[in-house]
Amino acid sequence: MSRELVVAAAQLGPIARAETREEVVERLLVLLRDAAAQGAQLVVYPELALTTFFPRWDLDDDELLTFFEREMPGVATQPLFDEAARLGVGFHLGYAELTPDGHRYNSAVVVERDGSIVTKYRKVHLPGHEEPEGWRPFQHLERKHFEPGPDGFHAARAFGGVIGVALCNDRRWSETYRVLGLQGTELLMIGYNTPLHYPPDPEQDHLQGFHNNLVMASGAYQNGMFVVGVAKAGVEEGVEMLAESQIIAPSGEVVAQASTSGDELVIAVCDLERCERYTRTVFDFRRYRRPEMYGAITARDVPSVDE
Ligand code: CDT
Numbered sequence: 001m002s003r004e005l006v007v008a009a010a011q012l013g014p015i016a017r018a019e020t021r022e023e024v025v026e027r028l029l030v031l032l033r034d035a036a037a038q039g040a041q042l043v044v045y046p047e048l049a050l051t052t053f054f055p056r057w058d059l060d061d062d063e064l065l066t067f068f069e070r071e072m073p074g075v076a077t078q079p080l081f082d083e084a085a086r087l088g089v090g091f092h093l094g095y096a097e098l099t100p101d102g103h104r105y106n107s108a109v110v111v112e113r114d115g116s117i118v119t120k121y122r123k124v125h126l127p128g129h130e131e132p133e134g135w136r137p138f139q140h141l142e143r144k145h146f147e148p149g150p151d152g153f154h155a156a157r158a159f160g161g162v163i164g165v166a167l168c169n170d171r172r173w174s175e176t177y178r179v180l181g182l183q184g185t186e187l188l189m190i191g192y193n194t195p196l197h198y199p200p201d202p203e204q205d206h207l208q209g210f211h212n213n214l215v216m217a218s219g220a221y222q223n224g225m226f227v228v229g230v231a232k233a234g235v236e237e238g239v240e241m242l243a244e245s246q247i248i249a250p251s252g253e254v255v256a257q258a259s260t261s262g263d264e265l266v267i268a269v270c271d272l273e274r275c276e277r278y279t280r281t282v283f284d285f286r287r288y289r290r291p292e293m294y295g296a297i298t299a300r301d302v303p304s305v306d307e
Contacts, residue, residue: 001273003160003161003271003272005041005160005269006038006268007044007187007228007268007270008040008042008044009044009228009229009256009258009266010032010043010044010045010263010265011046011233011243011245012232012233012263013232013234013260014235014236014237015050017052017237019051020076021051024049024051025050025077025080027263028080029079029083030263031043031263031265032080032089033083033087035089038265039267041088042089042092044189044191045091046193046231046245047094047123047167047192048096048193049093049095049232050069052237053193053239055128056139056237065098068097068098069098070098070100072095072109072120077093077095081111084113085115088113090113090118090158092108092110092111093109094106095108105123107121108120108189108191110156110158110189112159118158118163119158119163121154123148123149123166124149124152124166124170125172126146126148127142127168128143129141130144132144135199140199142169153165153176153179154183159187162185163189164183164185164187164225165188165190166180166190168190168191168192168193171212171219174218174219176219177225177227180223181223181224181279181283181285185223186225187227188219188227188228190227190230191231192230192231192232192242193232194212194242195240196241197239208242212229213244213248217253218252220249220250221251221278222283223250224250224275224277224278224279225250226249226270226275227247230245231243231245231258231261233245233258234261234262235261243260245264245266247266251274251278255268255270256268
């Protein structure tokens, strides 16, 4: 028996600071129609897919808020929702969310093939720094511009399986995959914006692609799930961003990968039944896990080895 879902990772090339929402949505629509023509049932766009990666600047409140969505869908994004429903294709969309009471989150929604929102996720692990640091060639002010997501990781039933969402830096933390794996997640979507240059330790620069695959492939294998990693890539406002969008099977193998750093579809048939090959065998959580041994993972203070 198989349970096949055709998934398209819709990698985006750079988005300019001055690019309008309407212009970006037009690019998203081109990818959506192309994906639908190739049989995709789910199109996964990256993190902050409607704007440039604005945390690279220290912005005043007026300009900062121009990068946020007050509604989802809103006027500019409604055409994407309408066209996806018309085509019978679902999608994942990362965006900056401004709530009615003024909270700012780095968020994503997953929309089913009938146009209904299945789940909304607010990024848990915010990387970078709280205040501008003049020595950096560019900033990474996610910790200034966003609040950490308060809702945690929640799997949802959709697309004939169990899906989960994480965003960018979340993919470097094994807890992300395990918390979702424990809920039975079969397909995890992870949009990312990853500069190739890491100012605190440039020795890591040449390893960005290696680390990207390392964490997502390990997470896929150790939790028996498909992982769809989708980049906003290319040279965006002078900063080179990692491409290498990829779809990874529960075996940890890459089944499809981007070969450019621009707008590109990466498509794979994901048979969600393949997850059980791992979750019923080597990673049968109920049978083999020893949670009573893992208290340090959720304890706030852990005694050091000398205490
Ligand atoms: N967007 C995002 O989370 N990017 C980070 C960059 C490295 S930390 C400054 C990432 O983990 O890819």
